[in-house]
Amino acid sequence: MYSEKDFKEKIAELLVVRASAHLHDHQREYPKWELSNKKLHRLLEEGVGGVILFGGSLAELSERCKNLNSWAKNSLLLCADVEEGVGQRFSGGQWLAPPMSLNKIYQKDSQAALNFAELYGRCIGLEARRNGLNWVLAPVCDVNTNSKNPVIDVRAWGDDPLIVSALTCSFYKGLSSQGVIACAKHFPGHGDTEIDSHLALPTLEHDLKRLMQVELVPFRALISLGIETVMTGHLLCKQIDHKNPATVSKLIISKLLRQELGFKGLVVTDALIMGAMTKAYGSTEAAVMAFDAGADLILMPDNPDQAIEAIYQSLLSGRIPMDRLENSLQRRRNLITKIDSFSKLPSTQPLALRTHDQKFRYQTNSLCHDLVVSSMEVLHPGSIQEVNSGLNLIRVDGVIPCSPLHRTSPSISLPEDIGYRTILIHAMGVSPWTEDSNAPLDIDRLGNGPVLLQLFLRGNPFRGDNDFKEPWSIILNQLQRLNRLAGLIVFGSPYIWKDLKSNLNPYIPAAYSPGQMDEAQYQLLTSLIAPCGDNIKLKSNLDKEFTI
């Protein structure tokens, strides 16, 4: 039997706490959720066994992981939500086009898509490992059968279970080959939901038969390949367990996932801090319930000390049998052994400017380029002409920060080169709306001239369905009636693109990419814009800009 201190240290091993990759406390982007260095240092010394990292640059991430390892009593699990590339979370890393791009490629050439998926996994795995991470929280295995899904959308590999299986399996092979652990999420499947579990609890109405035919297919495939971890979703799967959401459901975790699907690896909860959990149970009780239900790793409890104490009391009181702890610890030891065995693999230099790394950067840039070009759609290429005075109307989620845009983004600079001045529509801006439901855009306020409309719309957490309520298809008709639509570009959701495309006048230049990064912007805009005069390649507006 352990002493109280040893006992709590064992429990602490099973926690994964959140930290910023920024080095200083004052730089944390979410100080409420990201622990201070002091607290983090203490918790790691007291045995906490995992950290999930957000924000900062690649150089900071490397430095940070070294620091965390030096503080930790135990071998650490260091993970991040880098589903679309390390650059999705850490500046300087590669941000690839989202998984939905691979699905678009699969429609045309399945083998090419499978090859891309493996490269996609290799790219993320290599960059994660070289910068200190040993666990990537991907692939998303949700089969996105609901086009109104507010939070999965382009993060999914498709809406067909077999295609999602095939692509995520290729991804997993690529990722594994680089020596990092993977995570299939969000069990038993977050694809057919219309509620964002960051805000409230979504419900899944399907019975086991349907789940076996759709939602569970990719999970089964990855389990058969030996995927190391599975993340539970915060969703109520009514027909399996009418009371407890998956994260705290014995029926889902212990019965369905472990017994029926035969999963032998680690089960990790989704972040306990999310609305779906905190509203129903509070994050500390949710931690106890999840552990009791069979989860091995507890992700982001609101208060790690309280979570440890509460699990400790539950074990002491016999509410949770002691072998739950032993089993989870044994699984974690197996995982650490596997991670240690990876250290024999080559190529873990973290640094960025060696020849070796330039080659890596070149390869991942090429991959990103290929993904974008293979998954984009362009109607009437080369047909947007130079104008005297046009409007480049860009819709983004937010501006501080604005993740897809910066000062020299192609979506801004290329239209400026041909006479379109940029106006950003975003949640904190002056309203562009009228009260007229047939003409919702206050076009007079925006100014004269043709309008190039660029929409950055994709499933994003914490926004609910707000993004899908903006009446873009009515606005499209409004601009077309006025004969002012010069072009339409959608970056993100394939469902919104499909809907808008069906409303487009046949001669309107338009384009779509699942991706929102610079490469997607560059490819779509250079495809649509007519070559002007002598310039075959568009000049950018970079030479107008300069500091001090």
Place this chain on the structure above:
Amino acid sequence: MYSEKDFKEKIAELLVVRASAHLHDHQREYPKWELSNKKLHRLLEEGVGGVILFGGSLAELSERCKNLNSWAKNSLLLCADVEEGVGQRFSGGQWLAPPMSLNKIYQKDSQAALNFAELYGRCIGLEARRNGLNWVLAPVCDVNTNSKNPVIDVRAWGDDPLIVSALTCSFYKGLSSQGVIACAKHFPGHGDTEIDSHLALPTLEHDLKRLMQVELVPFRALISLGIETVMTGHLLCKQIDHKNPATVSKLIISKLLRQELGFKGLVVTDALIMGAMTKAYGSTEAAVMAFDAGADLILMPDNPDQAIEAIYQSLLSGRIPMDRLENSLQRRRNLITKIDSFSKLPSTQPLALRTHDQKFRYQTNSLCHDLVVSSMEVLHPGSIQEVNSGLNLIRVDGVIPCSPLHRTSPSISLPEDIGYRTILIHAMGVSPWTEDSNAPLDIDRLGNGPVLLQLFLRGNPFRGDNDFKEPWSIILNQLQRLNRLAGLIVFGSPYIWKDLKSNLNPYIPAAYSPGQMDEAQYQLLTSLIAPCGDNIKLKSNLDKEFTI
């Protein structure tokens, strides 16, 4: 006599080229001005002797400086425009309140201000050196006698030559004590100009007598203390040299600065890429002219290879006498000797998370706090009340990026806590203006309720006088007539604050800080907002936010 290669290598030593501190080419914020790694590597191998760095995080800066040193043939000068703290350019560093804050403090307590100025220098010097820089391009010695100055403003230490002298001398002592080189700028004085030299050439009408009484006073003081480098301004000083701007004027550099003021250190040009130079001469010819006029170091020529070639040809042809080169090289050798002698000083560990560093961070945070509190003005503290639905109208220069604001900035989160929703007014937004010159703000569009007006306005390069054209004093009257002004806060220019304050109804809560950073926002807003109910300290809205 040198071989051509050796000769050009000697010339290259005198160049200072621009690079991003980001590690990868694709991350450069200004790719037109910031050299690619490949080109930078070649130029440093070929002897280029200096690099000015912009952008990126502190961790990247450290890594970057190590890389640059490893590439360089010569001992490198590594500099940055960190006039207000390393954090002004590199995220994670300390961003202090601007120099004008010290002037405000000086008005109340001159000795306190002098002490602060020395700490200010120490803080910047220590953080610069620990992260790889050896040369800080500060202090700004311009006496800001012109309240319409579009580019100096709060960067200046005041409008009185003796106060500017006293404060910059204290700053220099503090900076020097930490083992970095300083730079007095912009000679002979950019304080009485209404044109931004980034855009065009400003003219100074004053004669030598006036220059000696005002503009030159701080330069003389710093020269007498032994300041190592002086930067020339791109300005036409008509009464001294009616033809050539200071940067390319023998009369200004060789006669006034060297002979009359007795400066023995290095003269560095301001960036040759700036509009004032490129429009008149082109950057390459400007490099030759500046070198001929007596400048030792050539900052940011548009094309470094062409600048080297052009100076080489001018020396070969006899247009420039050979001893100009020898003299500049000798001065540079002396500077490098001085820098090398600094390496005997203690405390150069670059890393961020050691105890040592936490102490440093604590001290610099305290300094920043003290500067803000000592230099702010608050009218009617504690008098902004909670409302049901108010508007928090924030005016910023731009949003991608928005340097003073982020998701959890006090200027956004604290008003939200008491019922004010944020609307940002910025250059790329939907217009908030009407055609009515007496009521220029389209208040109906913005919504109902009381308005808290927050203006982020300070001298910023490349904006011309656009910022000063917005009719804020008329808008103030408009809001007051409607009885809708709940409060006014100005972050930045003391001139705009003074103007607006004189138009304020006497009972309106209002506040001012020269600084725009979080600390300035936090102090002003917590001073103005009334304590609500039980909460003595305002809660922030941080707990509403969270990713994935």
